Amino acid sequence: MSIYSFSQIWVYQQCPKKYQFQYIDKLEKEFKSSPDLILGTSVHSCLEWLYQQVNVFRIPTKEEVLNKFHEIWEKEIKEVWTDLLYKWEQTAEDYIRRGEHYINDYYEKYSPFNQSKVIGTEMMLTFDLNTDGDEKNKKSFRGIIDRLDKQDDETFVINDYKTNKQLPTADDTEYREQLTLYGLWIRQKYGKYLKTIKAKLHFLHFDEFDEREITDEVLNPIVEKYTKLIEEIEKAKVQYAESFNNDKNAFPTKANNFCKFCEYQNLCPLFLHMNYWDETVSWWELWESSVKKLVDRYAEVSKQATELDKEKSAIKEVLVEYAKEKHVEQLFGNTSDLGISSGMNYSAKDKEKFIQYLKNHGLYDKAADIPFHKINSLIKSWDLPEESINEYLEWKKSRKLTPKKKKDAI
Ligand code: SF4
Numbered sequence: 001m002s003i004y005s006f007s008q009i010w011v012y013q014q015c016p017k018k019y020q021f022q023y024i025d026k027l028e029k030e031f032k033s034s035p036d037l038i039l040g041t042s043v044h045s046c047l048e049w050l051y052q053q054v055n056v057f058r059i060p061t062k063e064e065v066l067n068k069f070h071e072i073w074e075k076e077i078k079e080v081w082t083d084l085l086y087k088w089e090q091t092a093e094d095y096i097r098r099g100e101h102y103i104n105d106y107y108e109k110y111s112p113f114n115q116s117k118v119i120g121t122e123m124m125l126t127f128d129l130n131t132d133g134d135e136k137n138k139k140s141f142r143g144i145i146d147r148l149d150k151q152d153d154e155t156f157v158i159n160d161y162k163t164n165k166q167l168p169t170a171d172d173t174e175y176r177e178q179l180t181l182y183g184l185w186i187r188q189k190y191g192k193y194l195k196t197i198k199a200k201l202h203f204l205h206f207d208e209f210d211e212r213e214i215t216d217e218v219l220n221p222i223v224e225k226y227t228k229l230i231e232e233i234e235k236a237k238v239q240y241a242e243s244f245n246n247d248k249n250a251f252p253t254k255a256n257n258f259c260k261f262c263e264y265q266n267l268c269p270l271f272l273h274m275n276y277w278d279e280t281v282s283w284w285e286l287w288e289s290s291v292k293k294l295v296d297r298y299a300e301v302s303k304q305a306t307e308l309d310k311e312k313s314a315i316k317e318v319l320v321e322y323a324k325e326k327h328v329e330q331l332f333g334n335t336s337d338l339g340i341s342s343g344m345n346y347s348a349k350d351k352e353k354f355i356q357y358l359k360n361h362g363l364y365d366k367a368a369d370i371p372f373h374k375i376n377s378l379i380k381s382w383d384l385p386e387e388s389i390n391e392y393l394e395w396k397k398s399r400k401l402t403p404k405k406k407k408d409a410i
Contacts, residue, residue: 020251
């Protein structure tokens with residue numbers, strides 16, 4: 001039984017190949033600290049210290065809390081071995097100022113910190129997504145809660161501090177899903193003390209928070225989603241481990257906006273060819289060309305083919321209309337002739353109803369023409385049960401070439 005963290009699942013959703021490099025092949029990636037990371041740690045540790053004081057009935061002054069922040073920042077900076085990279089002409093002072101602002105605004109908003117009782121800070125948790133399965137089929141999760149509070153009305157609140165400068169949009173669900181899952185742990189652990197669980201995200205840069213109740217309606221679909229994702233990862237792991245020379249497709253590549261920051265880009269099949277010297281290959285009987293030239297030629301030919309297709313349809317439309325008007329069935333050019341025949345074709349008024357009609361009359365198999373990409377999306381969305389995948393489908397390699405314009409920077 002493996003225990004998953006939210007960041008592991010997040011990497012898998014971002015790109016299964018990256019997940020393979022990082023968590024299955026366990027390829028070393030150089031850990032680099034950054035000013036953002038140090039700021040996040042310093043603010044989190046400072047607020048942890050503050051609530052530890054509150055929890056023993058002492059309210060530190062704002063100056064004390066700010067001093068604590070400076071003390072932690074200095075300690076964290078001393079522990080960094082390499083030079084820190086400050087982007088966009090920022091300096092250490094800019095980061096310190098940000099931290100001071102976060103602490104100051106937070107203190108002003110919540111002092112004297114009597115809104116709730118603190119149950120714990122920086123709580124490490126491990127919990128099962130499913131409690132009914134046997135030990136082998138258990139799906140377990142681990143995580144850290146920044147702070148867990150209990151309010152007077154038997155409400156437990158999971159607090160999470162964010163120090164980044166991007167405010168998530170309303171449909172950005174990543175953080176919310178994480179805290180919702182932690183709600184399951186609270187229910188398993190503290191169920192008898194509570195009536196309500198809430199998740200509260202503190203966006204310190206904006207002096208804003210997002211608070212939501214974790215009801216069964218919110219929790220159940222998320223548990224289901226993560227259970228399925230874990231099952232998918234476990235299946236891919238078996239496929240990867242059992243196949244000869246490790247199945248390269250068990251964890252496929254998935255191009256995304258973070259590829260340019262990916263530590264494994266020089267190993268990734270999507271980008272590997274960038275590091276190759278140009279090679280010569282034979283094609284079309286005795287012709288030879290460099291691979292790079294062939295790639296460019298393929299893109300050029302594809303573009304021309306698309307333009308020719310468009311031109312063909314436009315010409316067809318004009319000539320068909322012309323022949324109809326003149327009541328002729330053949331058109332003559334200087335070097336070619338065109339026969340024009342007409343016929344009748346049926347199309348379904350209501351596709352669903354028509355398919356059902358064909359099925360009822362045992363004709364569906366004769367008429368069905370299911371595109372391959374549709375079958376794959378059915379499998380991905382879990383609409384086809386495993387038995388039917390094995391019985392009706394075979395796993396075949398497919399290749400698709402998609403030309404695109406070269407970008408200057410990747
Ligand atoms: S470069 Fe992109 S596609 Fe390749 S492993 Fe990294 S995230 Fe995945």
